[in-house]
Amino acid sequence: MSAGTPLVEVRDLCKHFPVGAGATVHAVENVSLQVGRGETLAVVGESGCGKSTLAHTMIRLHEPTSGQVVLDGVDISGLGNRALREHRAKMQIIFQDPFASLDPRRPVGRAVAEPLLIHKIAKGPDADEQVADLFTRVGLEPDMMRQFPHQFSGGQRQRVCIARALATRPELVIADEAVSALDVSIQAQVINLMMELQSELGLSYLFISHDLAVVERMSHRVAVMYLGQIVEIGPRSAIFENPQHSYTQRLLDAVPIADPRARRDRPLLTDEIPSPVWAAGTSPERVELREVAPGHLVAAEG
Amino acid sequence: MAAAQPELGSPGRQALRMFLRNRAAVFGLVLLSGIVLMTLFGSFFYDQDPTRIIARPLQGPGEDGAPAFGTDYLGRDVLAGVVNGGSTSLTVALVAVFLVVVIGVTIGALAGYYGGWIDTLLMRFTEVFQVLPALLFAMVIVALFEPSTRTVAIAIGLASWPGTARLTRAEFLRLKNLEFVKAARAVGASDFRIIWRVIFPNALPPLIVSITLIMGAAILFESGLAFLGLGDPNAQSWGQMIGLNRQTFLNGWWTVTFPGLAIFSTVLSFSLIGDGLQDAFNPKLRGR
Amino acid sequence: MEPLLSVRDLTVTFGSFTAVDGVSFDLHEGQTLAVVGESGSGKSVTALSIMRLVELGTRGKIENGEILFRQPGGEVIDLVQQREDDMRKIRGNAISMIFQEPLTSLNPVYPVGDQVAEAVMLHQGLEKAEAAERVLEMFRLVRIPEPEKRMVQYPHEMSGGMRQRVMIAMALSCDPKVLIADEPTTALDVTIQAQILGLMRDLREQTGAAVLIITHDMGVVAEVADDVVVMNRAKVVEHGPAVDIFENPAEPYTQALLASVPRLGSMQGRSEPAPFELVEYDS
Numbered sequence: 001m002s003a004g005t006p007l008v009e010v011r012d013l014c015k016h017f018p019v020g021a022g023a024t025v026h027a028v029e030n031v032s033l034q035v036g037r038g039e040t041l042a043v044v045g046e047s048g049c050g051k052s053t054l055a056h057t058m059i060r061l062h063e064p065t066s067g068q069v070v071l072d073g074v075d076i077s078g079l080g081n082r083a084l085r086e087h088r089a090k091m092q093i094i095f096q097d098p099f100a101s102l103d104p105r106r107p108v109g110r111a112v113a114e115p116l117l118i119h120k121i122a123k124g125p126d127a128d129e130q131v132a133d134l135f136t137r138v139g140l141e142p143d144m145m146r147q148f149p150h151q152f153s154g155g156q157r158q159r160v161c162i163a164r165a166l167a168t169r170p171e172l173v174i175a176d177e178a179v180s181a182l183d184v185s186i187q188a189q190v191i192n193l194m195m196e197l198q199s200e201l202g203l204s205y206l207f208i209s210h211d212l213a214v215v216e217r218m219s220h221r222v223a224v225m226y227l228g229q230i231v232e233i234g235p236r237s238a239i240f241e242n243p244q245h246s247y248t249q250r251l252l253d254a255v256p257i258a259d260p261r262a263r264r265d266r267p268l269l270t271d272e273i274p275s276p277v278w279a280a281g282t283s284p285e286r287v288e289l290r291e292v293a294p295g296h297l298v299a300a301e302g
Numbered sequence: 303m304a305a306a307q308p309e310l311g312s313p314g315r316q317a318l319r320m321f322l323r324n325r326a327a328v329f330g331l332v333l334l335s336g337i338v339l340m341t342l343f344g345s346f347f348y349d350q351d352p353t354r355i356i357a358r359p360l361q362g363p364g365e366d367g368a369p370a371f372g373t374d375y376l377g378r379d380v381l382a383g384v385v386n387g388g389s390t391s392l393t394v395a396l397v398a399v400f401l402v403v404v405i406g407v408t409i410g411a412l413a414g415y416y417g418g419w420i421d422t423l424l425m426r427f428t429e430v431f432q433v434l435p436a437l438l439f440a441m442v443i444v445a446l447f448e449p450s451t452r453t454v455a456i457a458i459g460l461a462s463w464p465g466t467a468r469l470t471r472a473e474f475l476r477l478k479n480l481e482f483v484k485a486a487r488a489v490g491a492s493d494f495r496i497i498w499r500v501i502f503p504n505a506l507p508p509l510i511v512s513i514t515l516i517m518g519a520a521i522l523f524e525s526g527l528a529f530l531g532l533g534d535p536n537a538q539s540w541g542q543m544i545g546l547n548r549q550t551f552l553n554g555w556w557t558v559t560f561p562g563l564a565i566f567s568t569v570l571s572f573s574l575i576g577d578g579l580q581d582a583f584n585p586k587l588r589g590r
Numbered sequence: 591m592e593p594l595l596s597v598r599d600l601t602v603t604f605g606s607f608t609a610v611d612g613v614s615f616d617l618h619e620g621q622t623l624a625v626v627g628e629s630g631s632g633k634s635v636t637a638l639s640i641m642r643l644v645e646l647g648t649r650g651k652i653e654n655g656e657i658l659f660r661q662p663g664g665e666v667i668d669l670v671q672q673r674e675d676d677m678r679k680i681r682g683n684a685i686s687m688i689f690q691e692p693l694t695s696l697n698p699v700y701p702v703g704d705q706v707a708e709a710v711m712l713h714q715g716l717e718k719a720e721a722a723e724r725v726l727e728m729f730r731l732v733r734i735p736e737p738e739k740r741m742v743q744y745p746h747e748m749s750g751g752m753r754q755r756v757m758i759a760m761a762l763s764c765d766p767k768v769l770i771a772d773e774p775t776t777a778l779d780v781t782i783q784a785q786i787l788g789l790m791r792d793l794r795e796q797t798g799a800a801v802l803i804i805t806h807d808m809g810v811v812a813e814v815a816d817d818v819v820v821m822n823r824a825k826v827v828e829h830g831p832a833v834d835i836f837e838n839p840a841e842p843y844t845q846a847l848l849a850s851v852p853r854l855g856s857m858q859g860r861s862e863p864a865p866f867e868l869v870e871y872d873s
């Protein structure tokens with residue numbers, strides 16, 4: 001869909017956590033994906049499948065165990081601290097809990113100004129002006145700059161976090177369950193805002209969510225993760241209307257339909273996702289993706 | 303796909319596993335076991351009356367005819383004193399800590415659980431005890447009653463419970479609003495059951511840590527009282543040995559050094575164990 | 591028919607703040623009633639009032655209203671007027687409740703089987719061995735695989751879905767007439783949510799218990815509810831059969847709420863993402 005080179009290319013990214021007694025959590029295992037410019041790639045999957053770890057490893061909040069992340073043609077997985085900081089400005093992240101990610105003792109305007117100061121984009125009155133602009137852009141009154149997080153509702157706080165993420169004029173914004181904790185009406189407003197900002201600023205989103213109905217609304221492409229690996233990736237319509245992997249199908253089947261007439265009787269399953277913890281010397285089998293349609297890749301099932 | 307699940311088991315067993323991985327803590331446990339064994343059974347192996355004068359006073363270790371740790375200012379066997387003196391210290395500490403737990407936990411639990419005026423009242427009461435200088439308070443009690451091992455233990459216990467009450471209260475305040483307490487109420491459990499069966503076991507980890515440390519403090523406390531001559535004159539203890547020998551200590555370092563080492567090792571062992579337990583109960587360190 | 595549970599004009603305050611304001615609804619035998627609304631609208635406070643748990647340890651006070659409950663014997667009592675001792679016999683017995691967080695709703699220091707057995711022993715006066723039998727039976731009912739093995743496990747050794755099954759087993763262990771479920775699937779993944787909702791539907795058929803389910807998720811409502819109570823800012827704004835509420839919402843608030851619900855399949859045939867078409871709502 002996107003013309004030219006992708007903004008971000010992740011190649012064979014692995015992130016393992018040692019967890020005592022020689023065991024290892026294979027949180028992210030050989031993940032490869034691309035995010036095009038101005039595109040939203042959604043990452044879906046059940047909790048614990050590695051979505052957050054993938055996001056954190058991509059922006060090097062975690063050091064990757066192996067693999068590369070190429071942003072704008074630069075491999076950032078090997079960058080030193082100083083160079084990394086410059087590139088960080090191009091990638092920002094918004095978290096699920098807007099309350100936890102704002103300092104309760106500081107006016108929210110300061111939180112938004114901080115990235116401007118850190119990256120030496122602006123300072124003094126100039127910074128204030130930019131913060132005011134950002135507030136307007138995300139639908140907040142500029143006067144609200146001087147208020148404290150507890151004076152805001154959940155939706156407003158998430159807007160503050162979005163404003164903060166936009167301060168460095170990033171090209172990629174990672175939203176890690178950024179709307180999951182919001183009430184539906186607020187969630188819908190925040191999603192609309194994110195889509196508006198995308199078309200105005202040409203942003204790319206890596207949109208992490210477990211809510212498939214939300215993902216269907218706002219993504220161009222979708223990656224389905226299971227146990228640290230991508231089992232299916234492709235254009236949104238392909239994933240939602242023509243899912244190929246049995247796990248994708250199971251996920252879609254489980255989504256409740258907001259229509260009481262469409263009530264279905266489902267088989268009562270009790271199976272659970274296996275553990276991603278592996279003993280020393282063992283490791284998960286690597287799944288190979290094969291292309292079933294242009295841009296639509298599916299893992300082979302045994 | 304077969305993945306290796308790390309074994310878990312009960313919270314107690316997990317903590318034990320963590321504890322055993324901590325070398326310093328295990329050393330503390332071994333040291334303490336050694337001291338306890340010496341106190342319980344030492345006299346079978348070193349059958350010497352610590353109160354009897356057996357040789358010339360102030361004979362150093364290694365001198366002709368002197369016992370292994372020398373003799374004190376009256377000519378009593380220092381080693382026999384060290385072997386037998388522990389029982390007073392440990393008994394006093396145990397009884398005192400028992401009192402601390404009974405009083406401190408009860409008051410803290412009730413204050414934290416019920417809140418409101420019950421909390422205010424109990425905490426005022428606790429503060430009164432807390433602002434009293436503990437040593438002075440204990441000295442007054444011992445002076446008022448006869449200085450027996452029992453009085454000393456009670457005095458130390460009464461002087462030491464406020465910290466435990468505060469800790470218990472804080473834990474109860476934290477735990478009482480958790481969902482499983484709500485769930486227990488929704489099942490129809492009584493207050494008594496909720497306090498003792500539901501919340502209390504969850505408050506145990508920090509309490510156990512603090513009680514371990516209080517044991518060490520109580521040993522020191524007892525030694526201090528005995529040093530000042532406020533112990534039971536008929537029960538020999540490490541602190542008392544140091545107190546009685548302090549005048550002549552320049553002529554015989556061994557008279558105070560060996561009982562001093564005994565006190566030091568006991569307190570050290572409790573503190574190492576306490577540290578180990580702290581880590582063992584810390585869920586953030588699990589699975590490392 | 592006379593309702594099993596009838597909440598009439600319930601008003602609950604915390605100090606000067608009114609959390610529930612004149613709420614009324616009826617719950618009939620075998621019925622599933624959903625209370626929906628955004629966070630802070632007073633759903634949980636309503637549920638806790640029925641259990642008479644709002645006043646405990648908080649400044650909560652039931653200012654006004656009746657909560658009429660038809661006891662298994664047929665006698666109708668007002669729960670608001672019951673003494674704490676009598677409520678204790680009702681809680682977990684004739685009316686039971688499950689909570690949102692299946693991790694924190696279980697006591698971390700006891701094996702899950704013991705916790706369910708405790709509830710059974712408390713209300714049914716069973717001996718330990720009999721209670722263990724009952725626990726096993728309940729674990730099978732809520733389809734916990736390998737129930738013998740699971741009984742002796744601790745909460746942290748189980749997944750969220752299994753823990754919520756344990757909570758449901760506990761709630762159903764004394765054959766309640768009313769099961770109150772406060773956001774029972776909110777903390778769970780969709781796949782596990784589907785399992786738990788299916789399980790709750792099955793169990794209602796098997797046990798005949800009436801279910802009061804509290805949720806903010808319209809998808810969940812559509813899946814399980816016969817009737818719906820929509821709450822906003824402490825008040826009931828709309829009340830009716832689920833199909834009517836979804837197809838012909840009468841109140842602007844309900845319309846605005848439904849417009850913001852993401853619906854799977856709504857984007858079929860469209861190639862580009864599309865914003866929600868929101869309905870303006872001012873209160």
Ligand SMILES: Nc1ncnc2c1ncn2[C@@H]1O[C@H](COP(=O)(O)OP(=O)(O)O)[C@@H](O)[C@H]1O
Binds near residue numbers: 025048050052053276
């Ligand atoms: N710092 C860490 N140490 C050990 N294991 C971790 C750590 N962070 C995440 N994990 C494990 O990695 C897996 C993936 O976690 P996460 O990325 O948070 O999943 P998701 O965001 O999809 O819910 C989980 O099994 C989780 O327990």
Ligand SMILES: Nc1ncnc2c1ncn2[C@@H]1O[C@H](COP(=O)(O)OP(=O)(O)O)[C@@H](O)[C@H]1O
Binds near residue numbers: 609650
């Ligand atoms: N213990 C309490 N003390 C004070 N206010 C409370 C308490 N519990 C709930 N509230 C307030 O009552 C209102 C309704 O809460 P609740 O019923 O929990 O909402 P929800 O619909 O999300 O379940 C909220 O504004 C909440 O802040």
Ligand SMILES: [Mg+2]
Binds near residue numbers: 051052053177
């Ligand atoms: Mg996550």
Ligand SMILES: [Mg+2]
Binds near residue numbers: 633634635772773
């Ligand atoms: Mg609630």
